[in-house]
Amino acid sequence: xxxxxxxxxxxxxxxxxxxxxxxxxxxxxxxxxxxxxxxxxxxxxxxxxxxxxxxxxxxxxxxxxxxxxxxxxxxxxxxxxxxxxxxxxxxxxxxxxxxxxxxxxxxxxxxxxxxxxxxxxxxxxxxxxxxxxxxxxxxxxxxxxxxxxxxx
Ligand SMILES: N[C@@H](CCC(=O)N[C@@H](CS)C(=O)NCC(=O)O)C(=O)O
Numbered sequence: 524x525x526x527x528x529x530x531x532x533x534x535x536x537x538x539x540x541x542x543x544x545x546x547x548x549x550x551x552x553x554x555x556x557x558x559x560x561x562x563x564x565x566x567x568x569x570x571x572x573x574x575x576x577x578x579x580x581x582x583x584x585x586x587x588x589x590x591x592x593x594x595x596x597x598x599x600x601x602x603x604x605x606x607x608x609x610x611x612x613x614x615x616x617x618x619x620x621x622x623x624x625x626x627x628x629x630x631x632x633x634x635x636x637x638x639x640x641x642x643x644x645x646x647x648x649x650x651x652x653x654x655x656x657x658x659x660x661x662x663x664x665x666x667x668x669x670x671x672x673x674x675x
Pocket of ligand 1: 595599651652655656
């Protein structure tokens, strides 16, 4: 029992692996935002322009469509990845069938990566909606398992 949330438990190991992938993907959105802020000279704060002021800059915050799209994608990751990680931890404690659990973890990571491509390319809808919905179904399925395990 005490080994459930350690790497002695293969299900936890797989959960940690796929969680780390989706967390790193979420973190990469910050980097991508920064790169695109610099590329498009679309900084959020007047003081940011002082780092690389160019002739003609008035130092006013600029809203750029690409930067805003990346930020929405980042926010959507936060809305979905955090619940996956929290519910996933509880799910691992229900001692799920290892192959079923692995299918959940892989599917969630795959759908979230697909959602990112669908948002940033962008792919025509309902591609992004499907990426979001299927990922949410995976987290929902783990939540049902947790609720069942805790309901007696
Ligand atoms: N916070 C989301 C909740 C619903 C959601 O996540 N929808 C997916 C599929 S349409 C999405 O990618 N929404 C765009 C977004 O969150 O920026 C929203 O405002 O749209």
